Amino acid sequence: MRNKKLLIGLSAMVILVLLNLPLSVSLRIKCDAQDNVAPFQRFIRFLIEKGRNTFRPLADARKAIEEKQKMLEDIANLTFQLRNLRVLEQENALLRKELAFKGRQKRALVMCEVISRGGTSGWWQTVRLDRGRRHGIGPDMAVITADGIIGRTGGVAPEGEEPSLAVGDLTCDVLLITDPNCKVACRFPRTGALGILRGMGVSAGGDAQLEILFGVQPCQLDYISRTREILPGDEIVTSGLGGVFPEGLLVGHVARVEMDRSGLYQRAEVAPGAHLEGIKHAFVVAPRRGAPGPAVEEEAGK
Amino acid sequence: MTWVVMILAILLAAVAQTLLPGYAWLGQAKFPLLICVALYYALNHEFQVAAVAGFAAGLAHDLLSETPMGYSTACFWLAGLIFSRFRRVVLTESVITRATFGALAGAISAAALWLLLAGNGYIRCPVGRAVLKIAGSGLLGTIAGPLTLTILGRLDRLVGNIKAKEEYYGIG
Numbered sequence: 001m002r003n004k005k006l007l008i009g010l011s012a013m014v015i016l017v018l019l020n021l022p023l024s025v026s027l028r029i030k031c032d033a034q035d036n037v038a039p040f041q042r043f044i045r046f047l048i049e050k051g052r053n054t055f056r057p058l059a060d061a062r063k064a065i066e067e068k069q070k071m072l073e074d075i076a077n078l079t080f081q082l083r084n085l086r087v088l089e090q091e092n093a094l095l096r097k098e099l100a101f102k103g104r105q106k107r108a109l110v111m112c113e114v115i116s117r118g119g120t121s122g123w124w125q126t127v128r129l130d131r132g133r134r135h136g137i138g139p140d141m142a143v144i145t146a147d148g149i150i151g152r153t154g155g156v157a158p159e160g161e162e163p164s165l166a167v168g169d170l171t172c173d174v175l176l177i178t179d180p181n182c183k184v185a186c187r188f189p190r191t192g193a194l195g196i197l198r199g200m201g202v203s204a205g206g207d208a209q210l211e212i213l214f215g216v217q218p219c220q221l222d223y224i225s226r227t228r229e230i231l232p233g234d235e236i237v238t239s240g241l242g243g244v245f246p247e248g249l250l251v252g253h254v255a256r257v258e259m260d261r262s263g264l265y266q267r268a269e270v271a272p273g274a275h276l277e278g279i280k281h282a283f284v285v286a287p288r289r290g291a292p293g294p295a296v297e298e299e300a301g302k
Numbered sequence: 303m304t305w306v307v308m309i310l311a312i313l314l315a316a317v318a319q320t321l322l323p324g325y326a327w328l329g330q331a332k333f334p335l336l337i338c339v340a341l342y343y344a345l346n347h348e349f350q351v352a353a354v355a356g357f358a359a360g361l362a363h364d365l366l367s368e369t370p371m372g373y374s375t376a377c378f379w380l381a382g383l384i385f386s387r388f389r390r391v392v393l394t395e396s397v398i399t400r401a402t403f404g405a406l407a408g409a410i411s412a413a414a415l416w417l418l419l420a421g422n423g424y425i426r427c428p429v430g431r432a433v434l435k436i437a438g439s440g441l442l443g444t445i446a447g448p449l450t451l452t453i454l455g456r457l458d459r460l461v462g463n464i465k466a467k468e469e470y471y472g473i474g
Contacts, residue, residue, distance in 0.1 A: 119367030
């Protein structure tokens with residue numbers, strides 16, 4: 001009986017200590033734990049993928065031939081475009097030099113594999129990547145795929161507080177753009193209008209593009225000037241004004257647009273460009289070595 | 303040996319819970335494997351082991367999710383203590399008992415976490431979606447409960463933990 005009371009008292013005390021740990025300490029502990037569990041996650045994912053890949057060719061051999069043909073065409077097209085882009089890049093560099101423009105910050109793409117989705121709780125829209133600080137990834141960096149942005153590195157926090165940034169040495173968490181805590185400063189390239197995008201979570205029905213495992217609810221773009229004409233299908237890119245996402249990354253396309261109830265601004269429903277329901281690989285937009293990252297810039301500002 | 307099996311079970315359950323997807327039509331609910339591990343120890347082992355299992359499962363849940371430290375630990379630990387009170391009054395070998403307790407464990411832990419997280423402003427989750435997730439966790443608990451409890455029971459028997467306990471209590 002006495003042992004029982006002692007155990008309860010001791011456990012309660014440890015829980016109280018855990019609840020009152022400073023954010024930096026609890027994050028450090030979490031990051032270390034996640035880094036240590038990552039090899040197990042990677043191994044099990046590897047086994048799953050291996051099993052899937054063993055049987056897949058038997059199932060869709062014909063599809064693979066068609067895909068190969070399409071990929072060859074794509075490679076030819078992209079090679080052609082790349083050649084044109086090189087010419088344009090040289091021309092651009094020359095013009096910038098002549099106009100004495102300050103060069104854009106150099107950035108590198110760090111390729112990562114998605115090792116888990118949603119942590120153990122599933123309360124947030126997050127994925128965990130298999131790269132961390134050792135690979136040049138820090139907090140508040142944009143994460144993209146070939147189809148557009150998917151989110152930013154770092155964790156979640158109550159409104160108005162500093163986000164708890166879970167970036168470990170070997171892994172990092174990505175807050176997806178579908179999460180209500182993720183906000184992105186956006187721009188319409190066609191009209192130049194600006195707005196703030198926020199996630200609406202996932203849905204099990206309604207207008208959501210329902211998938212079996214992951215139903216993405218369209219994101220919402222607020223504070224668009226009422227005087228600018230916005231049409232369904234309009235492309236949306238990052239404006240770079242928020243400080244996290246570099247300018248010009250594809251966000252998605254307008255699905256529906258309407259005037260806000262207040263009548264002061266327009267609001268649009270946005271279908272994300274990236275296929276968030278089946279991400280396997282992603283790229284973290286990290287500053288090149290020697291160039292200051294967003295966090296470093298912020299510190300320098302302070 | 304009980305502690306080795308417990309650590310292994312918690313590690314495997316934690317990894318499996320992060321890898322299994324959240325189901326959109328169940329409000330992004332995940333298979334509540336970790337709370338089911340705590341449930342197994344609450345229903346099959348003495349109070350001290352149940353308390354430690356609940357604490358450790360909750361800690362693993364906190365460490366591998368964005369939940370602030372201590373939230374799941376407190377919830378799972380309390381759940382372990384409460385469920386251990388039913389150890390002597392329910393048929394722990396029955397599938398119905400396991401499914402019912404699995405559902406209860408899943409739903410109660412999801413509800414408690416929602417209250418804590420929403421109350422402190424960590425999530426903005428409408429009541430409707432939260433209810434769907436709580437119900438979803440309960441539903442997945444009916445599958446995860448019998449599965450986890452059966453596997454762990456067999457594992458415990460295999461290494462001799464259960465037999466040792468039965469002799470200790472004079473039941474076997």
